[in-house]
Amino acid sequence: NAGVTQTPKFQVLKTGQSMTLQCAQDMNHEYMSWYRQDPGMGLRLIHYSVGAGITDQGEVPNGYNVSRSTTEDFPLRLLSAAPSQTSVYFCASSYSEDSPLHFGNGTRLTVT
Amino acid sequence: KQEVTQIPAALSVPEGENLVLNCSFTDSAIYNLQWFRQDPGKGLTSLLLIQSSQREQTSGRLNASLDKSSGRSTLYIAASQPGDSATYLCAVKNSGTYKYIFGTGTRLKVLA
Numbered sequence: 001n002a003g004v005t006q007t008p009k010f011q012v013l014k015t016g017q018s019m020t021l022q023c024a025q026d027m028n029h030e031y032m033s034w035y036r037q038d039p040g041m042g043l044r045l046i047h048y049s050v051g052a053g054i055t056d057q058g059e060v061p062n063g064y065n066v067s068r069s070t071t072e073d074f075p076l077r078l079l080s081a082a083p084s085q086t087s088v089y090f091c092a093s094s095y096s097e098d099s100p101l102h103f104g105n106g107t108r109l110t111v112t
Numbered sequence: 113k114q115e116v117t118q119i120p121a122a123l124s125v126p127e128g129e130n131l132v133l134n135c136s137f138t139d140s141a142i143y144n145l146q147w148f149r150q151d152p153g154k155g156l157t158s159l160l161l162i163q164s165s166q167r168e169q170t171s172g173r174l175n176a177s178l179d180k181s182s183g184r185s186t187l188y189i190a191a192s193q194p195g196d197s198a199t200y201l202c203a204v205k206n207s208g209t210y211k212y213i214f215g216t217g218t219r220l221k222v223l224a
Contacts, residue, residue, distance in 0.1 A: 004155070031210065042116070042201070042214040043156075050210065058211055090155055097210060098163065100146060101203075103155035 001026050006091050006104035013081040013111045021076040021107050023091030029102070031094045032074040033058070034066065036087040037106075043090065049074055081111045114139045116204050118215035125192055126223050133187040133218050135202035140180045143205045147176050147187050150199045150217070159200075160187070164207075192222045 007022045025032065033048035045058030049068040063085060065077040074093075078085060088108050092101045115138045125131050135145070144163045148156040160169045160176040162185070168177040175188040189196060199219045203212040 033210070035214075040216060042216045043203075043212075044214075045211050048210050056210075092156075097205070098144065098161075100158035100161050101148075101156070101212070102158070103148075105153075105155045 003027065004091055004093055004102050004104035006089075006107050008107060009105070011107060011109050013078075013109065015081060015083060015111060017081050019078050019081070021078070021089055021091075021109075023074045023076065023104060024072050025074075025091075025093040025102070026072065027093065027095070027102065028071060029093035029095050029099075030071065031097065031099075032068065033092050033101075034064070034074070034076045035090045035092065036060065037090060038087050046076065046089075078109075083111050085109065086111045114142075114204060114206055114213045116202060116213050116215040118200075118202060118218050120218060121216070122219040122221075124221045124223060127192060127194060129192050129222075131189050131192055131220075133189070133200050133220070135185040135187070135215055137183045137185075137204045137213075139206060140183055141207050142180060143207045143209075145176075145178055145185050145205070146203050146212070147174075147185075148201045148203065150201060156201065192220075194222050194224045197221050 004025045034046040035043040047066040049055045091104045146161045147159045162178045173190040199217040201217040203214045
């Protein structure tokens with residue numbers, strides 16, 4: 001099993017550009033989520049999903065969209081990139097709310 | 113509002129030492145707590161998950177304890193090795209929510 005796969009690993013955007021961060025898992029996990037990690041602030045939840053077709057906002061959802069059309073995939077869309085969105089983005093999944101979180105290796109995004 | 117604190121932010125110890133990492137949280141109504149390890153440039157790896165009804169969990173040289181009433185968890189690492197060098201994070205999930213609140217981590221260096 002590959003686990004949680006995130007692409008791309010690195011990305012540089014100009015202010016105002018849009019892009020999609022990809023996340024896929026092959027563990028048949030129902031729960032998937034997106035976090036951003038910033039120095040000194042810990043990981044913060046952006047959006048999450050408890051199953052295909054179901055998404056909800058986390059702590060810092062502004063500027064991001066998600067959808068969950070399949071169990072495996074949970075893409076994160078940046079609508080109009082801003083320098084404040086420079087961060088490392090992690091996708092995570094779990095079998096249930098009682099199960100450990102499995103993380104991808106992250107996407108390092110820089111917005112200039 | 114749940115807040116998670118990890119002190120110290122960084123720790124250096126000689127190889128072979130037993131050590132304790134601390135995690136404190138402000139709201140005792142937690143559902144579970146997880147300890148993670150993060151290597152530089154990598155995602156997080158779940159080490160131990162403690163449900164709110166449990167007092168401790170063990171995996172190999174690692175032991176995590178939970179005291180909800182005092183809002184504290186500790187991660188005990190026995191006979192530390194250079195390969196244990198990493199950042200250790202704790203995360204708390206409250207009852208009735210999917211959201212995990214992360215601490216900012218303790219950066220551990222084990223010296224050979």
